[in-house]
Amino acid sequence: MTAFRIVDTGSPHVRTILRDMEKFQPVGHSILNKSSIIKAEPALIYDSVNVFAKGLHALERSATLSLANLSCESETPWGDGSSLFNYINAVEYDGLTGPIKFTEGKRSNFKLDILKLRNEELYKVGQWTPDGQINITDTQAFFEGGRPNITLKIITIEETPFVMLKDVSNLTGNSRYEGFCVDLLTYVSTMAGFEYEIQFSGDGLYGLIDTDSGEWNGLVRELIDKKADLAVGSMTINYARESVIDFTKPFMNLGVSILFKVPQRVPTQLFSFMNPLAVEIWLYILLAYIIVSTTIYIVARFSPYEWHNPSPCHNNREIMENDFTLGNSFWFTIGTLMQQGSDLNPKAASTRIVGGIWWFFTLIIISSYTANLAAFLTVERMITPIESAEDLAEQNEIEYGTLEGGSTMAFFRDSKIETYQKMWRYMESKRPSVFVPTIDDGVKRVLEGNYAFLMESTMLDYTIQRNCNLTQVGGLLNSNSYGIATPIGSPWRDKISLAILELQEKGIIQMLYSKWWKNTGDVCNRDEKNKDSKANALGVANIGGVFVVLLCGLALAIVVAILEFCWNSRKNAQTDRVRRYSDDEDEDEDGGSGSEREEAELDEKGEKVLRPRTPRPQQSLCSEMAEELRFAMRCHGSRQRPALRRNCSRCTPGSTYVPAATDLPQANGENGLLPTVEFRKSSVVQFDPANP
Ligand code: ASP
Numbered sequence: 261m262t263a264f265r266i267v268d269t270g271s272p273h274v275r276t277i278l279r280d281m282e283k284f285q286p287v288g289h290s291i292l293n294k295s296s297i298i299k300a301e302p303a304l305i306y307d308s309v310n311v312f313a314k315g316l317h318a319l320e321r322s323a324t325l326s327l328a329n330l331s332c333e334s335e336t337p338w339g340d341g342s343s344l345f346n347y348i349n350a351v352e353y354d355g356l357t358g359p360i361k362f363t364e365g366k367r368s369n370f371k372l373d374i375l376k377l378r379n380e381e382l383y384k385v386g387q388w389t390p391d392g393q394i395n396i397t398d399t400q401a402f403f404e405g406g407r408p409n410i411t412l413k414i415i416t417i418e419e420t421p422f423v424m425l426k427d428v429s430n431l432t433g434n435s436r437y438e439g440f441c442v443d444l445l446t447y448v449s450t451m452a453g454f455e456y457e458i459q460f461s462g463d464g465l466y467g468l469i470d471t472d473s474g475e476w477n478g479l480v481r482e483l484i485d486k487k488a489d490l491a492v493g494s495m496t497i498n499y500a501r502e503s504v505i506d507f508t509k510p511f512m513n514l515g516v517s518i519l520f521k522v523p524q525r526v527p528t529q530l531f532s533f534m535n536p537l538a539v540e541i542w543l544y545i546l547l548a549y550i551i552v553s554t555t556i557y558i559v560a561r562f563s564p565y566e567w568h569n570p571s572p573c574h575n576n577r578e579i580m581e582n583d584f585t586l587g588n589s590f591w592f593t594i595g596t597l598m599q600q601g602s603d604l605n606p607k608a609a610s611t612r613i614v615g616g617i618w619w620f621f622t623l624i625i626i627s628s629y630t631a632n633l634a635a636f637l638t639v640e641r642m643i644t645p646i647e648s649a650e651d652l653a654e655q656n657e658i659e660y661g662t663l664e665g666g667s668t669m670a671f672f673r674d675s676k677i678e679t680y681q682k683m684w685r686y687m688e689s690k691r692p693s694v695f696v697p698t699i700d701d702g703v704k705r706v707l708e709g710n711y712a713f714l715m716e717s718t719m720l721d722y723t724i725q726r727n728c729n730l731t732q733v734g735g736l737l738n739s740n741s742y743g744i745a746t747p748i749g750s751p752w753r754d755k756i757s758l759a760i761l762e763l764q765e766k767g768i769i770q771m772l773y774s775k776w777w778k779n780t781g782d783v784c785n786r787d788e789k790n791k792d793s794k795a796n797a798l799g800v801a802n803i804g805g806v807f808v809v810l811l812c813g814l815a816l817a818i819v820v821a822i823l824e825f826c827w828n829s830r831k832n833a834q835t836d837r838v839r840r841y842s843d844d845e846d847e848d849e850d851g852g853s854g855s856e857r858e859e860a861e862l863d864e865k866g867e868k869v870l871r872p873r874t875p876r877p878q879q880s881l882c883s884e885m886a887e888e889l890r891f892a893m894r895c896h897g898s899r900q901r902p903a904l905r906r907n908c909s910r911c912t913p914g915s916t917y918v919p920a921a922t923d924l925p926q927a928n929g930e931n932g933l934l935p936t937v938e939f940r941k942s943s944v945v946q947f948d949p950a951n952p
Contacts, residue, residue, distance in 0.1 A: 267356055270751075274356055307353075315347040381751075384398075414456045415458075415487070417465075420722065421776040462482070467481060500674075506749065514742065518714055520732075521731070523645065530805040535636045537629055554589070646712065656686075661695050
């Protein structure tokens, strides 16, 4: 289809007039019909009125206009009419309908654009002038029905994974590039109908306005200067850019976030079972234990109900016992603290109150400890110095910055939020500069440590998925989108927008995202790592300390047992010496039968025989201990042992238990055997001669 038009909507002059016209609401809207295209008739009227105004203006400048009342009845012409006609005839003006010029009252020198319909749109392919000249600028348009032969110049910036240079060296043209945006361009160019040629931008910047000079740099500058048709890449749409260039509909959403090095894991501690309670609390518990044990001991001594008769059958006894000795008090409190209880039980109200309140205390402490222990041992703890942009703003130790000459930098510079203003003041004044020329430089700087990089979430996601040493801190600070940028008024904008919408609805953009973000082999397996560390049972490194405590406890018990053993052996040796001395004295008093002393013993038949007394050897401490040790080390044999090993019949009455008559085994008078009595050590029960 071929069409003609008088208004050249591609001309910048016409576009300016139409934009102005659109501002006059509602007249402007109804003229343009919301299409930015004016019909021929209103365009001609617009030019006519302008031409008339210019003629009148010229007339007014040359002579004083004399206005006269005109009557419709009489045919009196207006005196200046012919002058006005002449002035209008002389007007030369560039109007909506092209250059306007009159020859003898008729418009001359106008032109009509010739249009061809291609891909559902009309394209100018030449022009016609009244002198019969046809000037065809695109002869191809009359023959080919397929793809247009239009090659758009596309500028971009190398940015992983949007646009990247392939490693292969002998490639030429567009085949040198790969990435999300390169794939997107392939789809869009087919749908919108253009060929393209990709080039990297000169200064490698996206574009930022210099607030002092008002000058733009980067890709934006090149589009303003119409050095390229499109800028494709991770080009953020923002207010300042939108006022000097055009953007298509967005193809990706994002926000600014913080890239930071993965915080160090807390080194596992052998004594981490101590962590649930603070050191002060452990010390307070120890103090409470001592105080409560001492209190219960004192209270029990004061309270008469804690004193009891150890032999309830002997009511007239004067000796009373108290279970809560100092040692027992400590044993009682530790038993309850460890939730094990003890065989001691308070009987008096006062001691019960102390015990009850201690039980309550232990209940709370043990429950808190147990609950906190689970959290402490299973959760992997990290030392995170910063958790948000606010944290960054509040400190000066960790440096932070953005990409130079981009929208992220502009975001902090233009933000009215106090925190971001503060961050901008820091970044602007920091020397050496905290701004980086490329995203890769920013990532490298983060890896070196002590630097947080404020970058867009798209690149951030890509980076942290591939490098497990990096992480995102906090959420998104704003919400942005990427679009394809065109010079202002580019005819390609709407076509590309349509293509992007279609690609989005068909899910192709999502597929491309998965292809470039997720499906590449070098993705770091962070999830599995986390799963491992969470699922792993607690190791020796976590709770090995309890085993150490257990071993220490055992060692202490063995040391105490040795001390007890030594102390007891020494006491026995002393007792022996004293007894030997008293025995010898007794025998001297009895008067032996002759010079050689004899003692009565039962022979094998049970008959009493007199045998010469074997001199009892003097027991040294060492031999005493050796004997005790021998007994202790015997693997088999009686579980019982004599309380006093020798001559139990001679034990002091005060330390001997004498069983009641009914308890005694029957004496066998016939064979003359003495009744066997088992002597047990008892330091409390005493023989009462008054009540045998
Ligand atoms: N995509 C950004 C831009 O268009 C780059 C950045 O500043 O992070 O400027």
